[in-house]
Amino acid sequence: xxxxxxxxxxxxxxxxxxxxxxxxxxxxxxxxxxxxxxxxxxxxxxxxxxxxxxxxxxxxxxxxxxxxxxx
Numbered sequence: 466x467x468x469x470x471x472x473x474x475x476x477x478x479x480x481x482x483x484x485x486x487x488x489x490x491x492x493x494x495x496x497x498x499x500x501x502x503x504x505x506x507x508x509x510x511x512x513x514x515x516x517x518x519x520x521x522x523x524x525x526x527x528x529x530x531x532x533x534x535x536x
Contacts, residue, residue: 468511468536472526476500480522483533487515495533496520510534 476498481528483495498505517534520526 466484467516468509469534470495470507470509470512470532472498472507472528472530472532474500474505475527476505476507478520478524478526479504481518481520483515485512485515485518488511489515489533489535494528495535498526505534509533511535 479497479499480504481496483489489509491510493509494506497508498507513535515533516536519531519533
C-alpha cells in the first residue's frame with residue numbers, strides 16, 4: 466500500500482535526501498523543509514521504496530502538497 470507524504474505547512478524545500486527507486490525505512494528523512502527560520506525534516510513512517518519525489522530543492526510547498534510517495 467502506498468503512503469503519500471504531504472506538506473503540513475507552507476515551507477521552502479531546503480534539500481531532498483531521496484531519489485525515486487531508493488529504499489527507505491521508518492524514520493528516514495525524505496526532505497528538509499524550512500519555515501519561519503526553522504528546519505523541519507519530513508520523515509517516512511513506513512518501510513518501502515520511493516516511487517515518486519514531487520519536489521526539488523528551492524521549491525515552495527503549500528499545506529497539503531504532495532512531497533513523495535513510498536510504496
